[in-house]
Amino acid sequence: MDTTTIAHVMHVTERPPVVMVRGEGSWLEDTEGxxxxxxxxxxxxxxxxxxPPIVVAALREQAGRLINCSPAYxxxxxxxxxxxxxxxxxxxxxxxxxxxxxxxEGAIKLARKWGGxxxxxxxxxxxxxxxxxxxxxxxxxxxxxxxxxxxFEPKVPGFVKVPLNDLAALDxxxxxxxxxxxxxxxxGEAGVVPASDxxxxxxxxxxxxRGVLLILDEIQTGIGRTGRLFGFxxxxxxxxxxxxxxxxxxxxxxxxLVASDEASCFEPGDQGGTFNGNALVAAVGCAVMETVCxxxxxxxxxxxxxxxxxxxxxxxxxxxxGEVRGRGLLLALALTRGDAxxxxxxxxxxxxxxxxxxxxxxxxxxxxxxxxxxxDEMIARLExxxx
Numbered sequence: 001m002d003t004t005t006i007a008h009v010m011h012v013t014e015r016p017p018v019v020m021v022r023g024e025g026s027w028l029e030d031t032e033g034x035x036x037x038x039x040x041x042x043x044x045x046x047x048x049x050x051x052p053p054i055v056v057a058a059l060r061e062q063a064g065r066l067i068n069c070s071p072a073y074x075x076x077x078x079x080x081x082x083x084x085x086x087x088x089x090x091x092x093x094x095x096x097x098x099x100x101x102x103x104x105e106g107a108i109k110l111a112r113k114w115g116g117x118x119x120x121x122x123x124x125x126x127x128x129x130x131x132x133x134x135x136x137x138x139x140x141x142x143x144x145x146x147x148x149x150x151x152f153e154p155k156v157p158g159f160v161k162v163p164l165n166d167l168a169a170l171d172x173x174x175x176x177x178x179x180x181x182x183x184x185x186x187x188g189e190a191g192v193v194p195a196s197d198x199x200x201x202x203x204x205x206x207x208x209x210r211g212v213l214l215i216l217d218e219i220q221t222g223i224g225r226t227g228r229l230f231g232f233x234x235x236x237x238x239x240x241x242x243x244x245x246x247x248x249x250x251x252x253x254x255x256x257l258v259a260s261d262e263a264s265c266f267e268p269g270d271q272g273g274t275f276n277g278n279a280l281v282a283a284v285g286c287a288v289m290e291t292v293c294x295x296x297x298x299x300x301x302x303x304x305x306x307x308x309x310x311x312x313x314x315x316x317x318x319x320x321x322g323e324v325r326g327r328g329l330l331l332a333l334a335l336t337r338g339d340a341x342x343x344x345x346x347x348x349x350x351x352x353x354x355x356x357x358x359x360x361x362x363x364x365x366x367x368x369x370x371x372x373x374x375x376d377e378m379i380a381r382l383e384x385x386x387x
Contacts, residue, residue, distance in 0.1 A: 016348060023050025026367050026374045028353070038353045039366045039378055044188070044220050044330065047247035047288065049367035054287045055250045062283035069279065071272060077282035084289045085248075085256055088229055090238050093264040095257040096277035096285075100219030100245030101134025106257040106271055107182070107215050107241050108138050112158075114213060114265050115179030122179040125215070128164040130190035133182070133217055142182060145189065165199045171206060180213035180241070181206075185231030188220040191361035192325045192332030200235035213240040213263055219255070220330065223247035224292040224368050227302035227328035234327070247368075250288040254281045292368070301368050304375070305329045308364065311379050319386045322360075329370070333362045338387030346385035352378060 006019065020036075022029040026049055028036045038050070048055065062077065069075050082094040097103050108125060115122035127133070129144040140148045141156040160178075162169040164187060174181070181203060187193040195203075207214040216239040221231035225247060228234060232242075240263040245255035253275075275281075291297060305328040312324045312333050322334030335343070340356035347354050355363040362382075366374070 016345075025049040025052075026370050034351065036348070036351050036353050037374060037378055037381065039364050039370075040353050040355045041365055041367050042251065043246065043355070044225055044365040045246045045249070046251045047223055047225070047368050048250050048291060049369050050251070052250065052369075054291055055252070055284050058283045058287040059252075059280065062280050066279045068275065071274070071276050071278075075277070075279040075282065077279045077286055078277040081282045081285045081289065084286060084293075085244070085258055088289070088293060089242055089258055091242060091258045092261040093259050095259075095266075095271060096282065097255045097257065097273055098253045098275055099134070100217075100243065100255050101136050101139050102273070103219065103243040103245055103255040103257045104133045104139045104142070104182075104217055105136050107217075107243050108142065109271065110241060110257065110259060110263065110266060111180040111182075111213050111215060113270065114263055117265055119179055119211065120176070122177050122212075124158050124160055124175070124177040124179060126160045126162060126170060126173045126178060126181045128183060128187070129161050130164060130187050130193060131161075131182075131184055131217075132187070132189035133184075134219075164193060165196055167199060167202050167206065170203065171210075174206075174210050174212060178210070178212050180215050182215040182217060184217045184219075185221045185234075186226070186326060186330060188330065188363070188365075189357050191334075191358040192330060192363055194325065194327060197235040200232065200237050204235075204237040204239075207240075215239060215241040215243070217243050219243055219245040220365075221327075223288065224298055224301055225328055225330050225365075227298060227305050229292065229298065231327070247292075248285055248288060249281055250284055252281045252284045254285050297368075301328055304368075304370060304372070305331070307372055308366070308370075308375050311375055312364070315379055315383060315386075319383075321386065329364070329366055329368055331364045332357075333364070335360045335362065335387070343382075343385050343387070347382055350381045350385065352381040352385075354378075354382065 018030045112123045131144040133139040133142045138156045144161045160173045222244045242258040325332045344356040
């Protein structure tokens with residue numbers, strides 16, 4: 001590839017010298033016509049795969065009617081998607097935005113507004129080591145990602161971090177200054193580290209007893225990724241504030257801040273955004289939600305997730321590697337030796353896209369529509385790359 005074609009792209013991440021031009025389902029194709037089996041899908045963004053017909057049709061139809069009338073007015077797809085999200089989550093009010101980081105930033109602002117009105121000005125939020133909530137200044141401060149600790153000082157204050165799955169540490173961190181606890185049901189960027197169901201249930205009880213909000217960041221786990229529509233359903237809990245992104249848009253920039261009636265205290269002027277809730281992306285969100293909420297869709301995701309888990313466990317056992325962590329179609333394979341980034345690079349040479357969030361971890365986030373045959377092909381391509 002002629003490197004001058006990418007010379008002006010800002011260098012914010014390491015990218016291989018390929019340019020993708022086409023995608024369909026679980027497959028990507030570059031400018032040279034080479035095909036890649038994609039088990040990252042934009043970091044769990046393309047929940048229905050690349051360019052699914054239902055998303056393409058929604059874009060075409062809506063683009064011919066209305067793209068963006070500005071958030072100063074209601075539009076029909078936005079209202080319909082808000083109803084779908086609210087009714088399926090059991091919460092009440094929905095604010096649409098463009099990225100998961102923006103949704104989490106909104107959750108932080110909403111919690112602080114609530115703390116000012118309902119908890120004597122409390123503003124601190126307890127988060128966890130290893131968490132990842134985004135790349136705005138506030139969401140980086142909220143995150144427990146070690147690489148963020150020295151970046152872009154001074155940090156936004158007001159975040160206290162504790163270990164995940166340690167209820168005593170969480171209890172000890174809650175004070176009169178605390179307004180909320182913010183958790184991911186599965187820490188994806190930390191290497192697919194789940195919060196246990198028992199822990200989530202205990203956290204929900206603790207936050208109620210201590211009079212603080214529970215914020216669940218389901219940017220990566222929401223919209224069917226774990227085999228249920230929302231990750232919190234496995235534990236049988238419901239947060240006060242929920243954030244969604246990635247899979248909600250099926251590939252287009254769409255995220256949501258969702259809140260209970262009790263927590264929803266924004267007033268006009270507190271929150272907004274030029275593109276937020278525009279009709280074009282909201283129409284796609286409706287198509288995605290209506291697809292994922294079909295009665296048999298999540299049954300298939302759970303079955304496919306079980307098959308992927310079993311295949312990865314067999315592969316790991318055969319090569320003397322470690323555990324398979326995660327749920328549904330958000331999984332990780334722990335390596336006992338070698339460098340995961342080198343394994344991912346070798347896999348790319350074989351036409352397979354996987355992710356290495358940590359030096360000892362491979363992460364798998366295929367389309368929710370991935371087939372058993374594609375899983376078998378992934379295993380076949382990955383196996384020669386393992387140390």
